[in-house]
Amino acid sequence: MADMIEDGTVIDGVHYHQHDIVIVGAGGAGMRAAIEAGPNARTAVVSKLYPTRSHTGAAQGGMAAALANVEEDNWEWHTYDTVKGGDYLVDQDAAEILAKEAIDAVLDLENMGLPFNRTADGKIDQRRFGGHTREHGAAPVRRACYAADRTGHMILQTLFQNCVKLGINFFNEYYVLDMVMAEVDGKKQPAGVVAYELATGDLHVFQAKAVIFATGGFGKIYKTTSNAHTLTGDGVGIIWRKGLPLEDMEFYQFHPTGLAGLGILLSEAARGEGAILRNASGERFMERYTPTLKDLAPRDIVARSMALEIREGRGAGPNKDYLYLDITHLEPAVIDEKLPDITEFARTYLGVEPYTEPVPVLPTAHYAMGGIPTNTNAEVLQSNTEIVPGLYAAGECACVSVHGSNRLGTNSLLDINVFGKRAGINASEYVKTAPWVPLPENPAKGIRDLLDQVRSGDGTERIAVIRKELQDSMDRNAQIFRTEESLKEVTELIETLRARYKNIQIQDKGKRYNTDLLEAIELGFLLDLAEVVVYSARSRHESRGGHMREDYPKRDDENFLVHTMAYLTGDPESAEAGEHIRLDWKPVVITNYPPMERKY
Amino acid sequence: MSTETIPTPRSSYAPPRTRGVNWEKWGWMYMRISGLFLVILIFGHLFVNLVAGDGVRAIDFAFVAGKYSTPFWKVWDFAMLWLALIHGANGMRTLVNDYARKPLLRRVFLVAILVSTILLILLGSLVITTFDPCPAGMAASALPSFCPAP
Amino acid sequence: MSTAVLEGQPTAPAEVPSFTATLIIRRYDPEVDAEPYWQDFDVTMHGTDRVLDALHKIKWEQDGSLSFRRSCAHGVCGSDAMRINGRNRLACKTLLKDLDLSKPIYVEAIKGLPLEKDLIVDMDPFFESYKSIQPFLIASSKPEKERIQSVAQRARFDETTKCILCAACTSSCPVFWTDGQYFGPAAIVNAHRFIFDSRDEGAQVRLDILNDKEGVWRCRTTFNCTDACPRGIEVTKAIAEVKAAIIRGKA
Amino acid sequence: MPENSAGTLATPPSATPRIKPPRRLAGTVYRGREGMWSWVLHRITGTAIYFFLLVHILDTSLVRLNPGAYNGVIDTYKTPIMGLGELGLVIAIVYHALNGLRIIAIDFFAWGPKRQRALFIGVIVLWVILIAGFAPRQIANIILEATGHPSA
Numbered sequence A: 001m002a003d004m005i006e007d008g009t010v011i012d013g014v015h016y017h018q019h020d021i022v023i024v025g026a027g028g029a030g031m032r033a034a035i036e037a038g039p040n041a042r043t044a045v046v047s048k049l050y051p052t053r054s055h056t057g058a059a060q061g062g063m064a065a066a067l068a069n070v071e072e073d074n075w076e077w078h079t080y081d082t083v084k085g086g087d088y089l090v091d092q093d094a095a096e097i098l099a100k101e102a103i104d105a106v107l108d109l110e111n112m113g114l115p116f117n118r119t120a121d122g123k124i125d126q127r128r129f130g131g132h133t134r135e136h137g138a139a140p141v142r143r144a145c146y147a148a149d150r151t152g153h154m155i156l157q158t159l160f161q162n163c164v165k166l167g168i169n170f171f172n173e174y175y176v177l178d179m180v181m182a183e184v185d186g187k188k189q190p191a192g193v194v195a196y197e198l199a200t201g202d203l204h205v206f207q208a209k210a211v212i213f214a215t216g217g218f219g220k221i222y223k224t225t226s227n228a229h230t231l232t233g234d235g236v237g238i239i240w241r242k243g244l245p246l247e248d249m250e251f252y253q254f255h256p257t258g259l260a261g262l263g264i265l266l267s268e269a270a271r272g273e274g275a276i277l278r279n280a281s282g283e284r285f286m287e288r289y290t291p292t293l294k295d296l297a298p299r300d301i302v303a304r305s306m307a308l309e310i311r312e313g314r315g316a317g318p319n320k321d322y323l324y325l326d327i328t329h330l331e332p333a334v335i336d337e338k339l340p341d342i343t344e345f346a347r348t349y350l351g352v353e354p355y356t357e358p359v360p361v362l363p364t365a366h367y368a369m370g371g372i373p374t375n376t377n378a379e380v381l382q383s384n385t386e387i388v389p390g391l392y393a394a395g396e397c398a399c400v401s402v403h404g405s406n407r408l409g410t411n412s413l414l415d416i417n418v419f420g421k422r423a424g425i426n427a428s429e430y431v432k433t434a435p436w437v438p439l440p441e442n443p444a445k446g447i448r449d450l451l452d453q454v455r456s457g458d459g460t461e462r463i464a465v466i467r468k469e470l471q472d473s474m475d476r477n478a479q480i481f482r483t484e485e486s487l488k489e490v491t492e493l494i495e496t497l498r499a500r501y502k503n504i505q506i507q508d509k510g511k512r513y514n515t516d517l518l519e520a521i522e523l524g525f526l527l528d529l530a531e532v533v534v535y536s537a538r539s540r541h542e543s544r545g546g547h548m549r550e551d552y553p554k555r556d557d558e559n560f561l562v563h564t565m566a567y568l569t570g571d572p573e574s575a576e577a578g579e580h581i582r583l584d585w586k587p588v589v590i591t592n593y594p595p596m597e598r599k600y
Numbered sequence B: 001m002s003t004e005t006i007p008t009p010r011s012s013y014a015p016p017r018t019r020g021v022n023w024e025k026w027g028w029m030y031m032r033i034s035g036l037f038l039v040i041l042i043f044g045h046l047f048v049n050l051v052a053g054d055g056v057r058a059i060d061f062a063f064v065a066g067k068y069s070t071p072f073w074k075v076w077d078f079a080m081l082w083l084a085l086i087h088g089a090n091g092m093r094t095l096v097n098d099y100a101r102k103p104l105l106r107r108v109f110l111v112a113i114l115v116s117t118i119l120l121i122l123l124g125s126l127v128i129t130t131f132d133p134c135p136a137g138m139a140a141s142a143l144p145s146f147c148p149a150p
Numbered sequence C: 001m002s003t004a005v006l007e008g009q010p011t012a013p014a015e016v017p018s019f020t021a022t023l024i025i026r027r028y029d030p031e032v033d034a035e036p037y038w039q040d041f042d043v044t045m046h047g048t049d050r051v052l053d054a055l056h057k058i059k060w061e062q063d064g065s066l067s068f069r070r071s072c073a074h075g076v077c078g079s080d081a082m083r084i085n086g087r088n089r090l091a092c093k094t095l096l097k098d099l100d101l102s103k104p105i106y107v108e109a110i111k112g113l114p115l116e117k118d119l120i121v122d123m124d125p126f127f128e129s130y131k132s133i134q135p136f137l138i139a140s141s142k143p144e145k146e147r148i149q150s151v152a153q154r155a156r157f158d159e160t161t162k163c164i165l166c167a168a169c170t171s172s173c174p175v176f177w178t179d180g181q182y183f184g185p186a187a188i189v190n191a192h193r194f195i196f197d198s199r200d201e202g203a204q205v206r207l208d209i210l211n212d213k214e215g216v217w218r219c220r221t222t223f224n225c226t227d228a229c230p231r232g233i234e235v236t237k238a239i240a241e242v243k244a245a246i247i248r249g250k251a
Numbered sequence D: 001m002p003e004n005s006a007g008t009l010a011t012p013p014s015a016t017p018r019i020k021p022p023r024r025l026a027g028t029v030y031r032g033r034e035g036m037w038s039w040v041l042h043r044i045t046g047t048a049i050y051f052f053l054l055v056h057i058l059d060t061s062l063v064r065l066n067p068g069a070y071n072g073v074i075d076t077y078k079t080p081i082m083g084l085g086e087l088g089l090v091i092a093i094v095y096h097a098l099n100g101l102r103i104i105a106i107d108f109f110a111w112g113p114k115r116q117r118a119l120f121i122g123v124i125v126l127w128v129i130l131i132a133g134f135a136p137r138q139i140a141n142i143i144l145e146a147t148g149h150p151s152a
């Protein structure tokens, strides 16, 4: 056994580091964890991007918390909305924690310096958001705390600022590509991670007592997405390849209002401030679908209604294939104060002036409800009940599950703060007593082989082509509406793409900043995750939240009020998904809210 | 990959910022305040010397002596001399700091500016304060009209 | 109609007439090149495409070794500041149709930071400078709930909270190019964000830091930073406000 | 209105370019705008004036040391070449002074930075006017001097 290798050692070109806690990812969740872990344990944050480039910075609308600063509200209503919004697939104990700790999460951020918008009496201002209601659905409530329409930006900046203050140790532009696991007392535990340094092409092994994954989402399995180019689900993919389960992967959220054709998001905050969705004839069609909440219904419902409008020929534009988001009735001063960025997006990218013209919009792939299963302590599960000691996950890459089958707007920025913090606290507690897990011999070997193979590959396939085919097909077949037929089509495509992926060639053979190489590796993760998403979706014969099966249009609580747990088994190289994916089911935790029909 | 790795391309951060007397703030203020005065002083100077009367053609010793016979123009030029020279020298210091990268070269330039400024200010002040409008040995035609005949 | 309603894309972009753009990119790979050199690429693009799309197209279809940073692709993460036709821009926020396409488009790395490869520069000096102005709230009390701040007090520093640390400003500053010692506009913008925050108690510390030889006084009001800022921050104005605060002795 | 905005998706590359391509050098010259070029000019003029001032103090000092020599030097100022040089100097000083006032306005007034472009245009306009007023006079004087006017 290589056992312990001292910090700073370089063996055979591989650099070794030792930290009590290694956090993978420097987005909102990763940095929130670092703020808790940093002062208590030797912590390193390893991120493939400079922290402030993380996609948390793109979040716009707000962060939910029942502060009751502007109108009556309480955390119990928030819990209810979260459960109902997630179509009752939410683990209710977790949702309670989320809603309860929301208040402190917001106050923590304010104390750290986040410049929230203010009410007339100087308190944190709040606004409406889809699915957030008072008195269990009676009417929309102002619950989202916000900083103009760049709440995520301000969260990311504030967390980074506090990391600077605490002197957190960052390894920026280091791509974590593998987790090293070793057996302790017959149980698999993380011993560290292997990272690729973009600048030099060197490999680094970060030995750690505890590893926290906070690598964000994987929206790039789709073509039209609000997600960044870098959101390729590496963390989720690494966990998957270790044989650990992934939960509820079929539930992917489509946000109703992406800029048509581009996917750039126009926050729900626009509708929170009064924007209206209209079809070609100018009709406010959401009144027909959800008379109470109208445009502020949860995202799955709005996105589905939009898709129906288009399907039934009421779309706008020459091809009747998009709808309008109308804010022309809002005062320009209000728009400038509360929605400055998104109006600028419309101007810059579509050349539309939102003061006077409605903006063409379409649903866009947005958020992964599923991911690495964790309990409410952010500990990663290796089965329905058992945890992996020392392994944590938080943020979009994790599935607690507080979002169930459909996340409410503003609950994710909340999620990353609440569970990021929990991950940081729990990991620091854990490493106080936990022993070092010995590193196996040559821990970087697997990744070095993979990199060498990709680098030296002389096949005929280009990664961009494979990626595009995947993304196009996912958009076509695994989007808002799914059928057995469409899912089968994309399953078959993924099978061939996986085969073709083995025959790729990259052009950049160098060491420095070889983004060509990393895009190839990222594509590997995308293929893996798309396969799990589609496989899980095919097996869920019901419609719930973000998962709409046209061939099974009803929710089926009898058979499917359970979380999907997908495992990689057998020969991962085997062609058919069924040969290497095993599905299992995990019960949903229900405390106060028995499943009911979902009406808004 | 072998043990041999290419040297890290990340250059280390630049040396610590040099400390010393903070000339910058007062220099900055000075540039602006002196600038305001200089506008009046220089424009007045230019006007009287180059525009009024016969313009540049009128300038000769007698012209200067005539101006300096009253304290008004002495004070004027004295102020202009000091303000402009220090302003210019401070401006040149900025330039040198910006563009002279080698520490030695920078030093040489800065000292040169300092020395020349002091010398010129002294020289100029001396000239203005001790000016004699009717020096001996000049042809009467070259002297201002108010000089007593030699 | 098939099951998938939102068949592929809104077709609008597909109908857009395509056009050829020529990009001339300043390439450099220290592993093989002694000096940076210019290389031409022709790409077929569409109406709403951005320079970033063109770069991607080159990377994905012509030359995979072309290296540049990017992430969000809509101007909020600050990854892809580069010099496009002689001015600092975000590639993801520069639409091709706003450029003169009858001539080639010149793309090169931002200036003033060490060039690493192609369009990638070493950002560490930039972040060091940012860190040295103590970019975090300094406040002694820890209230039970939120600190109270009026709408007007909040508005006072709103503008400078928009910064995405893209370095477009700092690397457009002629003073920064001279020796790279100047704190640079981005650091000052981020200091401004705290100096004028009514909740912060560290204004004096930051003003002292920026009163340094390499601080605000080196700014010669050339406005390149303001012109370059993709977030529309009036950077020069923020710097002027910091100067004024130093002179008055308090924010 | 809807059709209109749909059309915007299909806008072809606009005919009026905003940023024109630069010259191709080792790296391109930064295409700054008014602010940067005004500063470049300010620097150049400031430096030019500074060197003139050094010489000017030296020659004026002759007034104290040797009036005869002073007249000799001043006479060279009246030659056409020096006359033109002097014109250049005035052009430089006027620009530097006006732009200096612009900088002061930017620094000390809240509206300054926002109006810097307008101020720059103001500087240029005033500059041209002042020079237009001064140049003919100076040139007339030079010609008169060159044609041997008696006042020397």
Ligand SMILES: Cc1cc2nc3c(=O)[nH]c(=O)nc-3n(C[C@H](O)[C@H](O)[C@H](O)COP(=O)(O)OP(=O)(O)OC[C@H]3O[C@@H](n4cnc5c(N)ncnc54)[C@H](O)[C@@H]3O)c2cc1C
Binding pocket: A024, A025, A026, A027, A028, A029, A030, A046, A047, A048, A049, A050, A051, A054, A055, A056, A057, A058, A059, A060, A061, A062, A063, A064, A151, A152, A174, A175, A176, A177, A214, A215, A216, A217, A226, A227, A228, A231, A233, A234, A235, A265, A267, A366, A367, A394, A395, A396, A397, A409, A410, A411, A412, A413, A414, A416
């Ligand atoms: C446009 C948009 C708007 C949104 N608006 C809202 C909103 O208004 N309210 C709300 O609640 N939620 C919103 N969301 C959702 C929310 O922003 C995200 O879910 C959340 O920010 C995810 O945070 P994270 O910390 O998990 O991941 P991220 O912020 O995405 O961070 C991921 C981190 O992991 C790192 N990483 C990834 N892979 C690797 C690797 N292999 N090695 C090392 N590091 C790696 C990255 O560098 C990055 O630092 C929005 C999302 C988008 C896209």
Ligand code: HEM
Binding pocket: B031, B032, B034, B035, B036, B038, B039, B042, B084, B085, B087, B088, B089, B090, B091, B092, B094, B095, C219, C220, C221, D042, D043, D045, D046, D047, D049, D050, D051, D053, D093, D096, D097, D098, D099, D100, D101, D103, D104
């Ligand atoms: C006529 C009135 C003048 C005004 C209003 C004026 C104003 C200014 C101002 C405000 C600056 C500071 C610029 C900055 O900080 O960015 C400056 C710089 C400078 N001035 Fe003047 N000035 C005047 C005359 C002069 C004279 C007579 C000289 C020469 C001796 C001179 C030489 C310089 C130089 C060399 C600089 C430095 C330029 C730089 O750093 O870019 N100025 N001037």
Ligand code: SF4
Binding pocket: C078, C162, C163, C164, C165, C166, C167, C168, C169, C170, C185, C186, C189, C228, C229, C230, C231, C232, C233, C235
């Ligand atoms: S001030 Fe503007 S240009 Fe400068 S780093 Fe911030 S966002 Fe970028």
Ligand code: F3S
Binding pocket: C169, C172, C173, C174, C175, C176, C184, C185, C218, C219, C220, C221, C222, C223, C224, C225, C226, C235, C236, C239
């Ligand atoms: S570009 Fe530089 S000189 Fe000042 S106005 Fe901006 S910091």
Ligand code: FES
Binding pocket: C069, C070, C071, C072, C073, C074, C075, C076, C077, C078, C079, C080, C081, C090, C091, C092, C093
């Ligand atoms: S890619 Fe994020 S700012 Fe351009």
